[in-house]
Amino acid sequence: MSSPDPATSSLPASDDLVQALYAELRDVASRERWRLGNAQTLQTTALISETWLKLHKVQAWQDRSHFLRAAAIAMRQVLVDAARERYAAKRGGGLADLTLSIVERMPAGSDEELLHVDEALRRLQDLEPRLAQVVECRFFAGYSEAETAEVLGIAERTVRRDWLKAKAWLYVELSPENA
Template identity: 55%
Template sequence: MNTAASAALESDLTAPAEVRRMAAELIPLLYADLRRVARNERRRVDAGETLQTTALIHEAWLKLRDAAAFHDRGHFLRASALAMRHILVNHARDRTAAKRGAGAAHIRLDDIMELALPNDQALLDVNDALERLAALNPRLAHVVECRYFAGYGDDETAIALGLTDRSVRRDWVKARAWLRRELGPDGGTSASSP
């Protein structure tokens, strides 16, 4: 279990307690698998032919299948999105820390290199901005979490959050506009809070 991630979870009180508990269960599995995927990624060549996310899917599915709580698909999707956000943010933090020589020796940088992650700082900026957005309207932040960090479409986001597709689309337009304004043209930070 990655303690930084779990600490982050503890502090994210905008998600229901049950979802946070599930997400905390999912994090170590998804985290370990992300690393394994990264390692395998370096060896795989035949682009598009090999499902490099197998292990990750495997673990997630085991949880999904075995834990009674995950029979509710909305809860599972919601918890996975939260878990994914914390994993990715944590990765980015560890890597930037490593670049600054501040430890995090347990992360092998080269494991992660080939993952199609955006620039670490940009991802962290989105995350920080999202925390500010959550203070204004948590629902908008949840939509971004599902769409951006978990990669859900409108329908999955709607299921995860118990909204209609239509509200998801509208929330996304608003949240996206707010984030773009907040992050500035280059994804950097600018202070223009409402």
């Protein structure tokens, strides 16, 4: 991992588990790098499922929620790290590989946007940790409202409310006048 993430260090899923998942997700994601970079087009749940298929035989998770919670945290780290590396490389003039650039015609600034969301999310975490967790599950991991409710142990209604609130707050936070 390129940098430890203080925003996720205090969460209930164990660090070991997150690290194991991080390594595995990173592996799968790097193979699928032509789709990486934009959480909205990346099939994150497919990656998480594939990771589960690999790991469920060797490790016994407490339960499904436990696994999914850890996977959401790890997924966020994988995506943010990938965006950070790519962003740095582009800025630094690296990655001149022609073929890669053709395949990876991501909307300009999508890496940057992801990094900004991640930063803003750390601030939201300070305000209300649960909202940040909901974003992790919904946005980074791609879980549905029902799944998110199960993973976080809260009502589906609460997830819906939190999700609206978090999105609205992040949008305001990321709008130019606040930048």
